[in-house]
Amino acid sequence: MKITEEDVTYVAGLARLSLTPEELQTMTGQMDAILDYVDKLNELNTDDIVPTAHAVPMANAFRADQVRPSIGVTSALANAPQEVDNCFQVPRVIE
Amino acid sequence: MSASQLTISGLRQEFQEQRTTSVAVTQQCLDRISSTDTELNAFVTRCDEEALKTAAAADTRLKEGAAAALTGIPLGLKDIFNTRGVRTTCGSKILDNYIPVYDATVVERLREQGVVIVGKLNMDEFAMGSSNETSASGAALNPWDPNRVPGGSSGGSAVAVAAGQVVAALGTDTGGSIRQPAAHCGVVGLKPTYGRVSRYGVIAFASSLDQVGPITRNVEDCALLLGAIAGYDHRDSTSVDCPVPDYQASLRDGVAGKKIGLPREYFIEGLDPEVKRAVDAAIEVYRGLGADLVPVSLPHTDYSVACYYLIATAEASSNLARYDGVRFGVRHSSGGGLIDMYQQTRSAGFGAEVKRRIMLGTYALSSGYYDAYYIKAQKVRTLIRQDFIKAFEQVDLLLTPVAPTAAFRIGEKTADPLQMYLSDIFTIPVNLAGTCAMSIPCGFTEAGMPIGLQLIGKPFGEGDILQAAWAFEQATDWHQRQPTNNRKPDENSL
Numbered sequence: 001m002k003i004t005e006e007d008v009t010y011v012a013g014l015a016r017l018s019l020t021p022e023e024l025q026t027m028t029g030q031m032d033a034i035l036d037y038v039d040k041l042n043e044l045n046t047d048d049i050v051p052t053a054h055a056v057p058m059a060n061a062f063r064a065d066q067v068r069p070s071i072g073v074t075s076a077l078a079n080a081p082q083e084v085d086n087c088f089q090v091p092r093v094i095e
Numbered sequence: 096m097s098a099s100q101l102t103i104s105g106l107r108q109e110f111q112e113q114r115t116t117s118v119a120v121t122q123q124c125l126d127r128i129s130s131t132d133t134e135l136n137a138f139v140t141r142c143d144e145e146a147l148k149t150a151a152a153a154d155t156r157l158k159e160g161a162a163a164a165l166t167g168i169p170l171g172l173k174d175i176f177n178t179r180g181v182r183t184t185c186g187s188k189i190l191d192n193y194i195p196v197y198d199a200t201v202v203e204r205l206r207e208q209g210v211v212i213v214g215k216l217n218m219d220e221f222a223m224g225s226s227n228e229t230s231a232s233g234a235a236l237n238p239w240d241p242n243r244v245p246g247g248s249s250g251g252s253a254v255a256v257a258a259g260q261v262v263a264a265l266g267t268d269t270g271g272s273i274r275q276p277a278a279h280c281g282v283v284g285l286k287p288t289y290g291r292v293s294r295y296g297v298i299a300f301a302s303s304l305d306q307v308g309p310i311t312r313n314v315e316d317c318a319l320l321l322g323a324i325a326g327y328d329h330r331d332s333t334s335v336d337c338p339v340p341d342y343q344a345s346l347r348d349g350v351a352g353k354k355i356g357l358p359r360e361y362f363i364e365g366l367d368p369e370v371k372r373a374v375d376a377a378i379e380v381y382r383g384l385g386a387d388l389v390p391v392s393l394p395h396t397d398y399s400v401a402c403y404y405l406i407a408t409a410e411a412s413s414n415l416a417r418y419d420g421v422r423f424g425v426r427h428s429s430g431g432g433l434i435d436m437y438q439q440t441r442s443a444g445f446g447a448e449v450k451r452r453i454m455l456g457t458y459a460l461s462s463g464y465y466d467a468y469y470i471k472a473q474k475v476r477t478l479i480r481q482d483f484i485k486a487f488e489q490v491d492l493l494l495t496p497v498a499p500t501a502a503f504r505i506g507e508k509t510a511d512p513l514q515m516y517l518s519d520i521f522t523i524p525v526n527l528a529g530t531c532a533m534s535i536p537c538g539f540t541e542a543g544m545p546i547g548l549q550l551i552g553k554p555f556g557e558g559d560i561l562q563a564a565w566a567f568e569q570a571t572d573w574h575q576r577q578p579t580n581n582r583k584p585d586e587n588s589l
Contacts (some may be wrong), residue, residue: 008454015457016414016419016437017450018232030451031458037513038401038468050465052480053474054303054333055529056290056554061332075196079423088421093311 002035003028096429098127099577103168103316106262110157110167117157117167121150121211124169128213128260137235139174140182140215153209161577166209173252174215175222177296186220186230189424189444195262196387199296200331201265201307201324208323213261217251220446221415222272222300225518226250228509229448237280238578239544243502245383246276251309253280257578263311263320267297269304270403271522278497278547281536281576282309283317288554289529290335293328299408303525312563313574318342318537321557337555345558348563351385353563356490360396361521367500373546374491374496375537380570381494389490393482398475399524400516405459405472412456412549415564418444420509451512476527483528487553492560495521497534497547522547530554535564536573
């Protein structure tokens, strides 16, 4: 086994997902099979290979530092599940 | 002319000669959607009223002689593009109520031209899928056989074009999501070079791989639509500032003397014999047109699916962190604190495939595994990219199948994610290499399902592949066949 149910539970916590016991079991089996498959990358020696982050090589893309119109408060809050006083409202953060 | 025969180039001429109006063809498309979409399920959201208004405005513009290339043409958009005031779900329950307050750059460009946006098209959830079966709106069905998938993730876009619901559509392609559904539905689809088209306002899946591109009924339309959306955008720092050629002007230059590479790794065991036969026949067509067919090798092809499913999932896990129930989308919260709300929102809002990819990506990026999985995959990506660079030192373009088989049956691959992933083996390397490629119809299986031919170009070589595609289209009539609509879904397959 490449990955255990304990590992999967830990990763789900990092990803802010909660899995039902059935989901956990299925997910563990499927992730195990996929991780087993991707292991084939280790057949390749990549010691001296530079990783590719982007296919089109480019340095930092700078633009002129000009003020442009933004969407504004009303639009920014238009899709908010909950808002209060022109702010996004969320459940309590500190226990 | 029937709705399924309308083309951009044909309509331009008819508009010019005042033989039809944008309102008339838009209404024709809307009628066609009404009569076919209960079965096909290509549309997530229809915009009938707004479409007819835009069409009327386009007709005024056409009369005034102030028309742009695409003025008055009815198009559909994959539901991944932000459209101001029009619900945009990205195939997910988590965005069920999301109404964007701005347009994606490509949408803005089309609107400026006076394009008629008919509606938003079905897709795999967050573009993660090869069959359209992961959509929260249910799968779109293949118009050639409703028991089969249309491909994915831009399944709705390919279906709508193939079934004559729209004249053309936009899709996105991260690992084959334009080319594979285009192949499965018998239409033309092009994935541009990374950086050719702005991704601003396109809901992100894997940012180093995603590209926007056209799905059309013929190659000339593909050239026209690509020309309308391509070009630098200051709002997308990965868009490349290089001139957009006139793709239509160079279409007719032919392929005589062109060197077309045949990568031996794409003609392997596992390739369906009917697909192989169709692609072999296409090779002979090119030979007849005077092209020089050259065997080449892309030795790391076999590693591309593994490489892709680490890089794409890692980027997705990061991109999809934004769906937290705070700023937009559907929130689920039954008491508890902020973290509980995050977990409830994401667990209820995402489907199984999206969760699986977020989990894989999170794992590949997590402490202790980052080097072994993510960095390793990025290094292999370099090898795959170098394969293409070397091949393009010898040839002008590459010719391959789009997919190992024609469209598979609904439900055939849903139980085994890895089998589903492997169906993208011939399209994924192009996204990893960042170059351009397209799918054009090149035949049919005995069961009557379309087969796609892939032409892969050099970076920013869209003009070359369009030219080769146009030459093939002139020499064959596969693109003229249309779904007959006389097959009914089997009761047990739905």
